[in-house]
Amino acid sequence: MGLASLACLALVGAAPKLPPVSERYPVVYEEPTSPSMAAVAARMKEKRALETTAEMLAFLKLPRKLTLKAASCGEANAWYDAETDVVTFCYEMADDFIRGASAEERFGLTQEQAAAGPFLFIMFHETAHAIFAILDVPVLGREEDAADQLATLVAIRLGGNFAERMLRGAALMYQRDSAARKIGEDDFADMHGLDRQRYYNVLCMAWGADPKQFAWAQEVGHLPKDRAEGCAEEFAQVQKAVRRLITGKNVDQAAAVRVKEKAAKSKFAR
Numbered sequence: 001m002g003l004a005s006l007a008c009l010a011l012v013g014a015a016p017k018l019p020p021v022s023e024r025y026p027v028v029y030e031e032p033t034s035p036s037m038a039a040v041a042a043r044m045k046e047k048r049a050l051e052t053t054a055e056m057l058a059f060l061k062l063p064r065k066l067t068l069k070a071a072s073c074g075e076a077n078a079w080y081d082a083e084t085d086v087v088t089f090c091y092e093m094a095d096d097f098i099r100g101a102s103a104e105e106r107f108g109l110t111q112e113q114a115a116a117g118p119f120l121f122i123m124f125h126e127t128a129h130a131i132f133a134i135l136d137v138p139v140l141g142r143e144e145d146a147a148d149q150l151a152t153l154v155a156i157r158l159g160g161n162f163a164e165r166m167l168r169g170a171a172l173m174y175q176r177d178s179a180a181r182k183i184g185e186d187d188f189a190d191m192h193g194l195d196r197q198r199y200y201n202v203l204c205m206a207w208g209a210d211p212k213q214f215a216w217a218q219e220v221g222h223l224p225k226d227r228a229e230g231c232a233e234e235f236a237q238v239q240k241a242v243r244r245l246i247t248g249k250n251v252d253q254a255a256a257v258r259v260k261e262k263a264a265k266s267k268f269a270r
């Protein structure tokens with residue numbers, strides 16, 4: 001059998017090869033507009049923050065390109081724009097994460113992990129908004145909660161230290177946000193849940209998925225017993241919705257295995 005026919009055989013039944021990640025998730029680092037953001041912009045670029053996020057999304061087959069962009073915004077924020085299919089992550093937010101990452105011993109994260117964890121979680125959260133829009137996924141309940149749930153589920157699926165550190169980072173971020181703000185009427189009216197609620201929601205999903213691996217949710221995060229009792233069901237509900245509405249033809253299972261291996265070998269997980 002010649003090489004050509006071997007190659008043909010290999011292709012029988014195989015799914016069409018996905019274009020490279022760099023084409024499916026192009027990354028853009030805009031020049032920072034203020035000198036105060038120059039250092040953080042350089043750091044994000046040097047650490048390949050957006051490229052790493054794109055690699056973690058390689059399993060996801062979206063019918064359109066999703067651009068991941070870092071930019072100056074004048075505020076600490078991140079969002080997905082459905083008109084342009086761009087996820088923007090603001091240098092100001094990265095700056096906040098880096099500044100807030102010092103001496104966070106309670107969650108057992110190094111300074112670097114305490115900045116990278118929230119970054120990855122927010123990028124997954126914004127990508128969740130993109131998934132809902134691009135795949136026209138029906139959402140019951142608040143989309144902001146659904147985006148947190150999907151981000152948490154994807155993190156859990158990546159497994160191991162990678163999952164654990166990203167979710168510890170997300171919990172840390174919500175805890176810090178809630179400590180830094182005095183709640184006002186606007187917060188109750190907001191489309192987002194309260195930071196303190198989002199904190200417990202992340203802990204509950206993690207603990208519900210695997211109370212052994214994520215024992216820290218109770219031990220460190222103080223997830224109350226009353227809430228914890230229903231967390232396995234909460235997790236199962238999210239998992240069922242995601243399986244029925246999103247997985248299937250939108251997830252490349254072989255790529256998912258590779259992404260998991262990559263996550264396990266990443267500096268963040270080691």
Ligand SMILES: [Zn+2]
Pocket residue numbers: 125126129144147
């Ligand atoms: Zn959101």
